[in-house]
Amino acid sequence: MYDRPTLSELLDAVRAHLEENIIPLLKDDRKLYYQTLVAVNALRIAGRELTMNALHLQDEWARLNFLQNSADSIPADDDEARAALAERSRRLCEDIAAGSYDQYPRKAALFEHLLATAVEQLQVANPRFLQILALEDSERERRR
Amino acid sequence: MRTPTDFRQRITEYLEAVTGGVVEIKSLQPLAGGASRDTWLIHIHTPAVDERLVLRRDLPTSIMDSALERDQEFAIMSAAHVAGVRVPQPRWFCSEPHILGEPFLIYNYIEGVSIGAEVVSLPELAEARRRLPEQMGEQLARIHRLNPALFDFLPRPRPGYSPAQEAVLQTRAALIRLGVHNPALAFGLRWIERHLPEGGEVVFLHGDFRVGNFIVSEEGLSGIVDWEFSRLGDPCEELAWPCLRDWRYGSGHLRLGGIGEREPFIRAYERASGRRINRKVVDFWEILGNLRWAVTALAQANRHLALGETSVELASLGRRSAEMQLEMLRLIAEQGV
Incomplete structure (x- = not known):
């Protein structure tokens, strides 16, 4: 057990320092200013990944089980789970390239999995992107 | 890394060589550029003109497989300019590494906004x-x-x-x-x-x-x-x-x-x-x-x-x-x- 701050609290402390103390000093150097904004955003991504990673691993594993009609259980260790998931994704890529998912209904099931995975990635990397898409979709629905 | 003064001095010498006269750099500022390129706005004054130019230079480590060389980009911009495409008029390119370390090209500055987020949102546009x-x-x-x-x-x-x-x-x-x-x-x-x-x-x-x-x-x-x-x-x-x-x-x-x-x-x-x-x-x-x-x-x-x-x-x-x-x-x- 480590003393506090926790990992996410540390990330947050660094992010707050950059945002409050460093970025205001950089207004005159556009390049450095922009790069530091990107760095702050990277820390936010890391923070969200910490909170969502375990859940996303489980969900992706369950989706692959459904897609591949398998009942494998996910390795308990996080690193092993990630490695196993990467291996399953690699095989899935091979199957896709070989045409195993060209026909319905497998194609539709694959598509749902891919959509869910892309959304999970963006919940970590850029939740605002998802919000804007949802807003746009509802706006388009409304106009219809 | 070269000092800004040295950078300015080298550009001045280069411009004096290609224009054949005295050139004074009134200002030199970085413009927002791509991840592989370094772009500068140069405001120059000579006995004949007062004008603004843009200098684009490769970054020493840029590795974009498909990107063209500066002299090729220069040739294309020149042809596009002649064909009536709205492209800044290219002026010079230089592939001599001893001037600025990397190849660069210089073209006329065009007044306006290029940052995407501003193009889509500024009320005056x-x-x-x-x-x-x-x-x-x-x-x-x-x-x-x-x-x-x-x-x-x-x-x-x-x-x-x-x-x-x-x-x-x-x-x-x-x-x-x-x-x-x-x-x-x-x-x-x-x-x-x-x-x-x-x-x-x-x-x-x-x-x-x-x-x-x-x-x-x-x-x-x-x-x-x-x-x-x-x-x-x-x-x-x-x-x-x-x-x-x-x-x-x-x-x-x-x-x-x-x-x-x-x-x-x-x-x-x-x-x-x-x-x-x-x-x-x-x-x-x-x-x-x-x-x-x-x-x-x-x-x-x-x-x-x-x-x-x-x-x-x-x-x-x-x-x-x-x-x-x-x-x-x-x-x-x-x-x-």
């Missing part, structure tokens, strides 16, 4: 945005008329392959090179292969024709920059590229670069070029464009991860790939999976 779709169509038709025979160095589809087939080969090769096994990208590649359009004309392409590479003034499109990705390809590819969601800068509901609708742009292009454009083929290229940009984002991150270019900006691009992946999937869903 409202009228410009209204004009842009047609101007873009007319300008693109001119660009596609440039004679490819003048530029034997341009990348092009290998013999026997259509531009779309060439893009498939390159995308697959890039995924292998990067060691990426991403099912969404594998699926996108498979979908593209199964929906390849018939044939396809091959013309000169700007290569990165989109909001962000346009200098926009209140009158609209005043200058087209960033010719480093010029190549030969399918005209429909370049009608689709400025429609990619990532070039809408937050105004996602406006398909053409966050500034307007796609249809007036394509219609203006048809009028000016005499081509009939199949919208379905443009849809196809928008999907392929997202696939390629998704892979390129991973390749950019790889420059940081594996090629020794430490950069938080490059690294972060890797996590942006999912934006293009999701957009690609949504567009495929619209066409029917």
